[in-house]
Amino acid sequence: MTGTVEHDLRLPLSEADVRALRVGDIVYVSGEIHSTAGIPTHVRMLECLERGEALPFDLRNGALFHLGSYNIEDANGDLQILYMNPTTSTRFNDLMPKLIPALGLRATGGKGGLDARSAQAMKEAGCVYLSFLGGGAPILTDAVKRVTGIGWRDMISHYRLVRIEVERLGPLTVAIDAHGNSVYDDTIKAMQEKRASILAELRADRERS
Template identity: 50%
Template sequence: MSRLHELHLPLSPAQTRELRELRVGDMVTITGSVTVSIGIPTHKRMAEAARSGAELPVNLNGGAFFHLSTYVREQEGVSVPLYLNPSTSTRYNAWMPEIVRGLGPRLVGGKGGLDSNSVAALRECGCVYLSFLGGGSPLLSRALRGVRSSHWNEYISQFRLLTLDVERLGPATVSIDANGNSAYDDLSVQARARLPGILDRLRQARQSS
């Protein structure tokens, strides 16, 4: 039976231990500061920093890094984030293992999951992948409370390394837990199991037409 967990960043020692106990299907809300970007150039730059040991302008160790898009508008000298919308995480498979291992986030997420190399890094580091509702921007955007910091501002807003203050962001679903269990693996197995029956029905339909 799935449970709803309210996580507060930075994580307390008790909540850090709790991450290991999260299971696929559990629901999570997040309050605190989260770092977001959907930029491929941004991910390349982050992976290079992890590889070289260079410091990022924000510390992801023990924190959250999500594939969430946002546009920041300047209003009377104040940076205002206008929305949150999840991006497909598989676009970043090439860089996520280095980011997870080298930069130390304990929560990552977006939509669509990650590949086996990334899952291995999550398991090794005790990191959890959260799936945010695709098309759920109106719900997710309610959590926005402000911009904590903005870096690499030569990029468009959605590609920048943005740290946002959020309150009860979610709910998001644990889709890959810290032990390497993945909802996407289960779906793949189910799809392969159903494929022969589907092909058989298509064959019968062609023969009867």
């Protein structure tokens, strides 16, 4: 980790914007993001791309976040988000390596991270994974200005692809950068090294006894 550096980013993002970020940096995002909490939504996006069909929104140079929300819908179909919180990204490990380059994403995120296949896709495409603050729903929700678009209304509300205008959404942590560095890989490596050290100590104790 290179230390804490803060960045205020406004969507859409350039590849240069993203390549400048490093694991451990803190990011605040403004502009229009896209969110969904549904595996069926990710599958549907991939199927549309494979068939050459248009998606509800153009996500190129944008952000797709794994966010769930509690919301209300009025008689006109307008959506008001009452609170928003991250959902677990690892559920999408099998889909994100294809979606990241196909959608032209510059950022994705949620909680729990993504695996090495997604990290490689991000490195090649110029995309980062932003880790959301756990239990930070009030802070995250305060950044929501309005819902600017709803895709696939035939799906239940938290599976829809929703476009949201936000102002300084964050703090978000760069957990996987566009250079292949991942805080999750670093954590696993440290745990494995610690486990090996503990086992070696236990073996040494048994041999001395």
